[in-house]
Each structure stands twice: as C-alpha cells, then as structure tokens.
Amino acid sequence: MSIVVDNISRRFGGFTALDRVTLETKPGEFLALLGPSGSGKTTLLRTIAGLDFADEGHVLFDGQDMTGTPAAERRIGFVFQNYALFRHMTVADNIAFGLTVRKRRDRPAKAAIAAKVAELLELIQLPQLGDRYPAQLSGGQRQRVALARALAIEPRLLLLDEPFGALDAQVRKDLRGWLRRIHDETGLTSIFVTHDQEEALEIADRIVVMRGGVIEQIGTPAEVQSAPATAFVSSFIGETNRLPVTRRDGAAIIGDGLATVPDEARGQGGGEIHIRPHDVELAQSGAADALPVTVLASRPIGRSRRITAELAGIAEPLTFDLPVAEEAAAGQSLSIRPVRYRIF
Amino acid sequence: MSNSNPTTIESPWARRALIGVGFLFLALFLFLPLVMVFAGALAKGWSVFFETLVDPDALAAIRLTLLVAAISVPINAVFGVAASWAIAKFDFRGKSLLISLIDLPFSVSPVVSGLIFVLLFGAQGWLGPWLTEHGMRIIFAVPGIVLATVFVTFPFVARELIPLMAEQGRDDEEAARSLGANGWQIFWHVTLPNIRWGLLYGVLLCNARAMGEFGAVSVVSGHIRGLTNTMPLHVEILYNEYDFVGAFAVASLLASLALVTLGVKTVLEWRFGIHRAGAAH
Known part of the structure; x- marks a missing residue:
C-alpha cells in the first residue's frame, strides 16, 4: 500500500511537533523515520496510525483519505517500543487478540484462529512458546510476539515505534536482519521510527531525516550519507568533523587560513565544512590544501588507523581514519588533506 | 527489613529498644482495645452476646449498614475507575483540579461532610x-446516609x-485499539485485568x-x-444507654470486619506486591 502524508501539522500547547510535513511512500517500501528525540518522528508515526490526529493536513492510504478514521478501522499493525503485550494473556492469546475482538460476522472460526496463531508462532521462530506469559519471555522474544500480534490482523501497513529501543545491542542487531527478512517475505509497506542512524542505514530502503518537526531530507541510505542535504543531516548521519570556513570566489578558507580548499558551489561568506573521518589522505607537510594537525592519539581499528588530532584555534579535537600502515605518534605533526567534503 | 541491613547504624540495644517501644505501643493502643471489645461483648456469656445481636x-x-455499603461501594468503584481512567489515560484541562477534588473528602472533617448534605437537603436547607x-x-432517611457515605468514601478506589x-x-490500550478493539473491549479485556488487584x-x-x-x-x-x-450509630446509642454488652457485641462485629479486611488486604498485597509501591496514601 502507498501512504501519502500531506502537509501535516501538529501542535501540543506551545510546542510544534510537526510543521507542514509531506511524505509519500511506495508500495512495499521499508521506510525509516530518523531523528533525535523531539524531532516529531513518533508523532508522525502515530498520526499515520490514527493514534494521534493532526491539527492540519491529510493522511491518505492508496489515495483514500484516512485523516479522521480511528486507528481501529485503519487495519495497521503497530509495534511499540515497550512491546505493550497484554500481561495477563498467554502468547497465543496475545497474538489472537486482533482476531477475537472482531465482530462475529468477520471473526474467523476458533480453529482458523488457532491455525493462524500457530503459523505466526512459526514465523517468529517461537513455536513452543504459545502457552507462556509475556513475563516469562526475554525482551527479544517479547518484541517478536508483539510483531506477530500486529501481523495477525493482516495489516495493510506495518508501523514500528523504536522497535529495538528497549533491547540490548546484540539482540538488537539480530532482530534487525530478521525484521528486514519478515518485511521482504510479507511485502508489507513498513515504516519504523528510530533515533539510531546505524539501524536506519542498515535496514531501510529510504530514510526520512527529521528535526524540530520538519523533514530535513528523504533519501536512500547512500544518498543521505554521500549527499546530505543540510548540515544537520551531515552531522547526524555518520561521524563528521565540522570546521568553520570563509568562502570566497570558489575557494573555502578553513579557520584563520589554516588551509584553502576548492569550493565548487562557489558560495560567499561564512559557512561550515564537513569532513568525514575516512575522506582524507596524508599530504606533503606545508601543502596549502591540507590541515596542519598535531596528533593526540592514534590506534589501529581493523584495517584503518584512527587518529585523534587537534588543530590550532579549534577547540574540538578532530578524528581521521588513515590506512593502518601510517604510523603516527602522539605529538607528531601531520598534514591532512580533505579529499571529499561538503560545505554548508 | 532484615537485621543484617547494612544501612542500620544503631547498636543492637537501641534497635531492640525501638522495636520494643513499637510493640508496646501497638499492644497498648491497638491490641488491648481490640481484646477489650471482644471481652466486653462476651462478658455475660455467648447467649447474651447472640441475644443482643438478634435484637430487632x-x-x-x-441490615442498613450492609445496604448502605452495597449501594455506595459499587457507585464509588465505578466512579473511581472512571476518574482514574480519565486522569491516567487522557490529557485535559482541569486535570489537577479533578485530582484535588477527589482528595477533598480526605481533608474535610466527616462532620462537615454530613452538614453539607443537611444544608443542601435538610428542611431548612437549599x-x-x-x-x-x-x-x-x-x-434523616436512608438516601441521606447513602449520600454521606458515598461522599466520605469516594477517594478510596480512585x-x-x-x-x-x-x-x-x-x-496496552493503544495496542488494543490498533488491533481493532472497541472501547468496551479495551476496557474489559485489557484495562480491567491490568488493574484488578x-x-x-x-x-x-x-x-x-x-x-x-x-x-x-x-x-x-x-x-x-x-x-x-447504622451499626456504628447503634453502638453509640447502646453505649449511652449503659448497655455495655450490647454496645460491645455490635462493636465486635465491626471489629471483625476490620480484621477480615486486614487479612484480605495482606493477601492482596502479597499477590500484587510491587505495584503497591507508589500507591500509599
């Protein structure tokens, strides 16, 4: 199913959670809403679900206006960060809930519900645990049960609010890949909220980067990484060294003339240059387009060497990834040339 | 609290003295009166005790006490659930005012609570x-007694x-809603089981x-x-008429009720122990 979010605004008292947000998904897409807390990503997800309602704007499912439709009638699967499993029901009853509360004429027969539950328990790889209670399961198992419960109603759309937020790092990694496989198997359009950029980059088809109730950029993981639309996206996704620049006639002067690099966009005035740690190379000392840094620390990490260095007049230390063969000792001076960078 | 509690810095002697004082106090002000109630009730033997109780x-x-409780407790259970549901699950204007109003009967003297109704509904009242x-x-009739009781007891459930x-x-409620449940189903299958204890x-x-x-x-x-x-009023009347055995016999019924309540309360606390932590008044 395709979803259109058209000019949605939402205010809570004086706080603007969403400010004229517009968004469109393709059928079968796996979309990530990524942003820091307070960016409006959860409000947007809840608005799509019908658990919250916008002050202005429309939500359309396959071209049909759903703006005022209550959640119960939208047929969406919603997965909560804290699972929200019904603690007094067994796993099987939890999964069956969405079917057993249906009106009699829409409700499948008992045997059909049981078969559906068994099928879903198989899908989440917990076939033996139907009789357990949520309290008897691990966090990862609970979240899988929550997903099965959401899938039981055969939703048109799957919405996940920080689905791995309450889990520890290893379980989170395993579940990520698993969730992506479930998505590919079911072919459901899915939207998930996360503040973890690594998670979004790893499993989403497209990423919606949000800040302060506004969408900063929508793009594939490759696009948001290599062509960030704003300084915020650039610094929020992946590591970035940020330095002040002065732009003049196609050149960008870093700091007080520490180095001068070409500025293809030919901007004018002050700005900020973003250099990713691995987008640099070692240069001849004294090169005009290289940064004269002093090494603070150096340690090999895998196939690269992570250098922490300081630059005269810049308070924040910088980080660079050089080939592991490049020995560098603390206190040593290096010339670091930015190879790829973006100026905002 | 175990004796090996490392945060206890008092000497064993001081600790024993404190515990002793606590027990002495309890014995003097709780246990002894309770024993006296039952002793007083049975002072002239079981037959007199029962005779007093079957007095018309x-x-x-x-009967009136049971009737009043049978009316006011369900009313306040429904009201308490509704008010807590509204306060805990929704945001609305005047929420803190509602919370303060619920506490009002705790802070007003019961006599004043009674007078409110006299001023409202009494012969000279509004x-x-x-x-x-x-x-x-x-x-001076059953409806007034029920009203006063409802007023005095309404904060307990909420x-x-x-x-x-x-x-x-x-x-949980939102999950149920997204799964297609209606308001009644959510309350019955999700909210109520979560709060039953x-x-x-x-x-x-x-x-x-x-x-x-x-x-x-x-x-x-x-x-x-x-x-x-009602029973408490009857106790007073009997006592004022120097019918001590009668007064204590009816009082012992009330005391038994308190003991049963205490017992069930202990069992309940044990059943849903941790949830009680923040709920003390």
Whole structure:
C-alpha cells in the first residue's frame, strides 16, 4: 500500500511537533523515520496510525483519505517500543487478540484462529512458546510476539515505534536482519521510527531525516550519507568533523587560513565544512590544501588507523581514519588533506 | 527489613529498644482495645452476646449498614475507575483540579461532610422545601446516609488506581485499539485485568470505611431506631444507654470486619506486591 502524508501539522500547547510535513511512500517500501528525540518522528508515526490526529493536513492510504478514521478501522499493525503485550494473556492469546475482538460476522472460526496463531508462532521462530506469559519471555522474544500480534490482523501497513529501543545491542542487531527478512517475505509497506542512524542505514530502503518537526531530507541510505542535504543531516548521519570556513570566489578558507580548499558551489561568506573521518589522505607537510594537525592519539581499528588530532584555534579535537600502515605518534605533526567534503 | 541491613547504624540495644517501644505501643493502643471489645461483648456469656445481636433494632442496624455499603461501594468503584481512567489515560484541562477534588473528602472533617448534605437537603436547607413539596426525604432517611457515605468514601478506589494506571501508561490500550478493539473491549479485556488487584484493594478499603463511617452519617441519620441507625450509630446509642454488652457485641462485629479486611488486604498485597509501591496514601 502507498501512504501519502500531506502537509501535516501538529501542535501540543506551545510546542510544534510537526510543521507542514509531506511524505509519500511506495508500495512495499521499508521506510525509516530518523531523528533525535523531539524531532516529531513518533508523532508522525502515530498520526499515520490514527493514534494521534493532526491539527492540519491529510493522511491518505492508496489515495483514500484516512485523516479522521480511528486507528481501529485503519487495519495497521503497530509495534511499540515497550512491546505493550497484554500481561495477563498467554502468547497465543496475545497474538489472537486482533482476531477475537472482531465482530462475529468477520471473526474467523476458533480453529482458523488457532491455525493462524500457530503459523505466526512459526514465523517468529517461537513455536513452543504459545502457552507462556509475556513475563516469562526475554525482551527479544517479547518484541517478536508483539510483531506477530500486529501481523495477525493482516495489516495493510506495518508501523514500528523504536522497535529495538528497549533491547540490548546484540539482540538488537539480530532482530534487525530478521525484521528486514519478515518485511521482504510479507511485502508489507513498513515504516519504523528510530533515533539510531546505524539501524536506519542498515535496514531501510529510504530514510526520512527529521528535526524540530520538519523533514530535513528523504533519501536512500547512500544518498543521505554521500549527499546530505543540510548540515544537520551531515552531522547526524555518520561521524563528521565540522570546521568553520570563509568562502570566497570558489575557494573555502578553513579557520584563520589554516588551509584553502576548492569550493565548487562557489558560495560567499561564512559557512561550515564537513569532513568525514575516512575522506582524507596524508599530504606533503606545508601543502596549502591540507590541515596542519598535531596528533593526540592514534590506534589501529581493523584495517584503518584512527587518529585523534587537534588543530590550532579549534577547540574540538578532530578524528581521521588513515590506512593502518601510517604510523603516527602522539605529538607528531601531520598534514591532512580533505579529499571529499561538503560545505554548508 | 532484615537485621543484617547494612544501612542500620544503631547498636543492637537501641534497635531492640525501638522495636520494643513499637510493640508496646501497638499492644497498648491497638491490641488491648481490640481484646477489650471482644471481652466486653462476651462478658455475660455467648447467649447474651447472640441475644443482643438478634435484637430487632440491632438486626435493622446491621441490615442498613450492609445496604448502605452495597449501594455506595459499587457507585464509588465505578466512579473511581472512571476518574482514574480519565486522569491516567487522557490529557485535559482541569486535570489537577479533578485530582484535588477527589482528595477533598480526605481533608474535610466527616462532620462537615454530613452538614453539607443537611444544608443542601435538610428542611431548612437549599432544596428542602422543594423536596418536602414532592414528598421526598433525604435527610434523616436512608438516601441521606447513602449520600454521606458515598461522599466520605469516594477517594478510596480512585486514589488506589490513579498511580497504578499512570504507571502502566497507555500503550496496552493503544495496542488494543490498533488491533481493532472497541472501547468496551479495551476496557474489559485489557484495562480491567491490568488493574484488578488494585481495584479489589480499593474496594476493600472503601467497604471498610463505608461500614464504619460514623461522623458524616451521624449528622444526616437522625438516629431513628430500627430505621436510620447504622451499626456504628447503634453502638453509640447502646453505649449511652449503659448497655455495655450490647454496645460491645455490635462493636465486635465491626471489629471483625476490620480484621477480615486486614487479612484480605495482606493477601492482596502479597499477590500484587510491587505495584503497591507508589500507591500509599
């Protein structure tokens, strides 16, 4: 199913959670809403679900206006960060809930519900645990049960609010890949909220980067990484060294003339240059387009060497990834040339 | 609290003395009076004890007390659930005002609570003439006693449930809603099972107070024997008439009720122990 979010605004008292947000998904897409807390990503997800309602704007499912439709009638699967499993029901009853509360004429027969539950328990790889209670399961198992419960109603759309937020790092990694496989198997359009950029980059088809109730950029993981639309996206996704620049006639002067690099966009005035740690190379000392840094620390990490260095007049230390063969000792001076960078 | 508690810095002697004082206090002010109640009730033997209880006036008082509790406890259970649901699950204007209002009966003297109803519904009261005209009696009649009891006992269930429901949040209800459940199904299958122990506990306390309430009921009842006397009022009347055995016999019934409440309360606390942590008043 395709979803259109058209000019949605939402205010809570004086706080603007969403400010004229517009968004469109393709059928079968796996979309990530990524942003820091307070960016409006959860409000947007809840608005799509019908658990919250916008002050202005429309939500359309396959071209049909759903703006005022209550959640119960939208047929969406919603997965909560804290699972929200019904603690007094067994796993099987939890999964069956969405079917057993249906009106009699829409409700499948008992045997059909049981078969559906068994099928879903198989899908989440917990076939033996139907009789357990949520309290008897691990966090990862609970979240899988929550997903099965959401899938039981055969939703048109799957919405996940920080689905791995309450889990520890290893379980989170395993579940990520698993969730992506479930998505590919079911072919459901899915939207998930996360503040973890690594998670979004790893499993989403497209990423919606949000800040302060506004969408900063929508793009594939490759696009948001290599062509960030704003300084915020650039610094929020992946590591970035940020330095002040002065732009003049196609050149960008870093700091007080520490180095001068070409500025293809030919901007004018002050700005900020973003250099990713691995987008640099070692240069001849004294090169005009290289940064004269002093090494603070150096340690090999895998196939690269992570250098922490300081630059005269810049308070924040910088980080660079050089080939592991490049020995560098603390206190040593290096010339670091930015190879790829973006100026905002 | 175990003796090996490392935060205890007092010497064993001091600790024993403190515990001793505590027990002495309890014995003197709780246990001894309770024993005296039962001893007084049985002072002239079991037959006199039972005779007093089957006296028509005593029976009427017992019946009225049960009736008042049977009406006011369900009312307050429903009200308490509704109010806590609204407070814990929704944001609205005037929420803190509602919370303060729920606490009002705890902070107002029961006598004042009773007087409120006399001023409202009494013969000289606000609505008195209108009520007389329509042949309705509220003050010095059962409706007044029920009203006063409802007023005095209405915080018990709500006070118990608000912290519990606030702690549980709205996720379960929202999950049920997204799965297609309607409001009634959500309440019946999700909310109610989540709060059942807290609700039972609140109902129990509410019931104990409803049966034991004296002050407010005393003001509105009129003390008409066999008609508007509840058990606590009947105890007072018997006592004032120097019928000590009778007074203590009825009092021992009330005391038994308290003991049963205490027992069930202990069992309930043990059943849903941790949830009680934030719910103390």
